[in-house]
Amino acid sequence: MKPPQAQSTNPALDFLLRRLRQRGDFPALSESVVAINRVAASESETVGTLSNLILRDVALTNKLLRLVNSAHYRPASGGQISTVSRAVIVLGFDTVRSIAITILLFEHLPNKTDAEQLREEFLRACLAGLFARELATQLRTRELEQAYICSVLHSLGRLLSQYFFPEESADIRQVMKQHDCHEDVAAQRVLGVSFEELGIGLARSWGFPSLILESMRKLPPSKVHKANTQEERLRVLSACANEHCDALFHLPPAERERAMDAIVSRFAEALPIDAAQVREHMESAIDEAHAFARIIRVDLQQTQLGRHLADYLGNTAPSTTAEEEPGAMPRGVALEQRLSAEPTPAGQKPADAQGVLSAGIQDISNTLVEEFKLNDVLRIILETMYRAMGFKRVLLCVRDARNNTMNGRFGFGPGATELAGQLQFSLAAQPDNVFNVATAKGVDILISDIDDPAIAMRVPDWYRKSVHSRTFVLLPLTIKGKPVAMIYADKERPGAIEISEQELALLRTLRNQAVLAIKQAG
CATH class of the missing domain: 1.10.3210.10 (Hypothetical protein af1432)
Structure with missing residues (x-):
């Protein structure tokens, strides 16, 4: 530019x-x-x-x-x-x-x-x-x-x-x-x-x-x-x-x-x-x-x-502010310590990923008790995942009830807007690929390598033709057993996404907050 x-x-x-x-x-x-x-x-x-x-x-x-x-x-x-x-x-x-x-x-x-x-x-x-x-x-x-x-x-x-x-x-x-x-x-x-x-x-x-x-x-x-x-x-x-x-x-x-x-x-x-x-x-x-x-x-x-x-x-x-009184523990000291550390290069997971996820969860909790716009809350959730996990891109997909399809909406990371136009699939199809399995059964799926022989046949052709990332994770959002949205996150190199049990629990909490926000928004 x-x-x-x-x-x-x-x-x-x-x-x-x-x-x-x-x-x-x-x-x-x-x-x-x-x-x-x-x-x-x-x-x-x-x-x-x-x-x-x-x-x-x-x-x-x-x-x-x-x-x-x-x-x-x-x-x-x-x-x-x-x-x-x-x-x-x-x-x-x-x-x-x-x-x-x-x-x-x-x-x-x-x-x-x-x-x-x-x-x-x-x-x-x-x-x-x-x-x-x-x-x-x-x-x-x-x-x-x-x-x-x-x-x-x-x-x-x-x-x-x-x-x-x-x-x-x-x-x-x-x-x-x-x-x-x-x-x-x-x-x-x-x-x-x-x-x-x-x-x-x-x-x-x-x-x-x-x-x-x-x-x-x-x-x-x-x-x-x-x-x-x-x-x-x-x-x-x-x-x-x-x-x-x-x-x-x-x-x-x-x-x-x-x-x-x-x-x-x-x-x-x-x-x-x-x-x-x-x-x-x-x-x-x-x-x-x-x-x-x-x-x-x-x-x-x-x-x-x-x-x-x-x-x-x-x-x-x-003058000393209330948060800086001698001998007092400053409010938000954990957040301050995380942000004052040497910044992690874009696309890499920070050392304190759990801390970033936890801070984001609290951020969203504060937002949900106020008047909020649904898309704003969903953006905070996506941004938290993006910064905490070092994903290349994080995207929200939303169900189109008229056509019964899941369509990319918005996200973070290079090329997120273009990717939103490429992530689109029918929910009417039989659950024979990982995207339909995740949305139909409401299960979280991590694909470490799309070319792994054990999973290659389950990665749809439309994805291979339009997206070049070799590893991705799917977090479906369901209400009363029906898919309403899905969070997609990826990296280019196979095996680059590593999620610990503690991090997965926090990611699921973020996903649940997204569901709660959708319910509250009516």
């Missing part, structure tokens, strides 16, 4: 964007961000589409799940979230998109000599996003996640310049010192475009909507008037948050306080908050920044930003 090209009339910007597409892992980063934005922007896309997209990256999945289980995101019920599908359901598309894009940006930071400066820029941008979300809460607006992502991207041009053009970025800093000019003026001299133009051009090429693109434009230095539209409101929130964070990061204490008071005064009409409220919201944002830094494995206290934050807080550590 190629990211859309930025439509620009600026030759210098076009030249820089072409350079970016030729640098390191930038194309992979771009494709991931573009794909996420396409899903989030489409009214026809589902929870499963976004979940499937994130699940392709195991490290992204683990970090995202750790972050959504932090104190600042955890749902009011207090239950743990163990699947991306449930995270999307509980937190919403916008929140999960914002988290995923933030993690992606950090994961693609280079590990080289200039990485420290880049890391500082990234953390400052994240703090601005967190602070903007706090300000949006103060204003009682629903645009919390838009405020977050707009503020993070506000300095995208500076961040990406430091990332991909480190030599030019050093020249820009030198020009700023020599000529005592603003960074955008220096960037214009060195790059031919300002950081603002570069950031907006890049964000446009990544498919961000105009609402976000407009928020990346800086405000004039004069008094800021009340915002009358959503675009103006997000631009004001983004600018205010970034100006506060710039003052906190770049200025000594005495100047910092004066500068932040001046920012409050300049934005007073648009954002009616006082200095005390700014400090309250900034302290909350700093707490969340520390939690985020731990999840991405950065010791914030060892960074320049961390030292500035400690000074701002009066050399006190970030």
